[in-house]
Amino acid sequence: MHIWHWQTWNDLPYLTCSLLEPWKHGFFTQQFAPRSPFQITEALYPLAQAYRAKQVHGNLVLAPSEMPYPLSDENLLDADGLISEQAHQAVWVCSADCTPVLIADAKTGQVSAVHAGWRGTAQKIVPRAIARLCSQGSQLQDLRVAMGPAIAGEVYQVSTRVAVEVGATVIDIDSESSLDANVKRLLELSHSPVLSDSTPGRVRLDVRRVNALQLEQLGISEEQVAIAPHCTYQDSVNFFSYRREKLKKAQWSGIVSG
Template sequence: MTELWQWQVVQDQPTLVCDLLRPWPHGFFTRHGWPQIPESLTDILDDQASVHRVKQVHGHQVLTANQAQTVTHGPRPEADGLTSDAPGQALWVCTADCNPVLIGDRATGKTAAIHAGWRGTAQGILPLTVRQMQAQGSRLEDLVIAIGPAIAGDVYQVSVAVAAQVGRTIAALADIQANEEVPDQTVVDSLQDLGGTPILADPEPGKARLDVRQVNWWQLQQLGISADQVAIAPHCTFQEPERFFSYRRTGKKQVQWSGIVSR
């Protein structure tokens, strides 16, 4: 669904936007936004919006925007997902190979922003966020979801243990047991036999290639989300150094920000 993504330049900032999220001010920013922070980037989206972000810890905690009030001094609450609970809230996550995911609810105008690396994906942070939105009144059929630039599966080598840990969240689609008694290699081999699998073979023993973007999409399918509700950005942070920071490529802690404003 490449046609759903466009680049636009606002205030000299190249920003990737997704047609599914057109009703909401939003953007997946690039390395060219560094070292700006959400407090300044929000002005590009909506200069009247309040700013909400958290201390990301590669977990599965999801907070409401009011639980993550703008903090100018002191520590921010630890979480990796945010949901809006009022209009005019700018929700932000930062990434440098992990998946930035932005969600909009077409009926209520509510939004969510999620940081989903392999650890958060293994803990099901995206389905947890969707369920939290449902608990706040959203319906599955009203949600639209954009998975932004992240490292692509064909260049993301991980251990078989990591691939299996993430793969167990979608093991039901391979008709295999997800419990820990099934050997990691069996889980990985079974998933590799599926068409369009997010778990790819690697020539090095004990390794696999993992497409975390596609795992998140498969998790959404298990919830009942349809393909026309989801868009995956056709950009790889590792392979496009002119646009994106990549921790796997450089080992440096530099990030790009992704944000969306609730209606």
């Protein structure tokens, strides 16, 4: 069982996960606003070079060598995933209901940070980030994946169309069948990421569970994956939630390569 710990930096709270203990990392709370990763990196490893992108709910994954230098909040490239290429690189994503995913390689020390909302998950952004890590020498059995605070499936109401679009990444969707028939197939899955909803044309969707299923289908074991027991929508003290507040505010999650 992977353990999540509350830590503090300058009396401000953030979360770490035992699975990623060898790496400096954190899932930071709304209390760190309005600091950017270029400032928050100091809380993890002051000597690290920080990298972030302009998130657009896509599935592009970038490496530092593909980004401007020096990087600033003014010259960001569009991407929703980052991977490191050498030691002491801090990669960051922001989220406010979407899933922040931090990935680390126990052998190479390289890391990745991914922003996986339903759109990115439907485009398999986490498997894409893993493919990039593997292209530079990672082996699947050496990866450690932690999914941070995000909106919980029990409170995340979406249209059946969205559920089927996301669900198509983990089961074969029958294009000849109706939306409802495909939703029924998703609902019948063991530990289904889709939960029923009393509103017609709506269901509840557990995006973190979909990502966990994508990882399982890649051949990554359950012991290599940790999911935070925190919901951004339900915890207004620690986390911004777009669904709750409809404000463009987000918290940061980052990890430093070894």
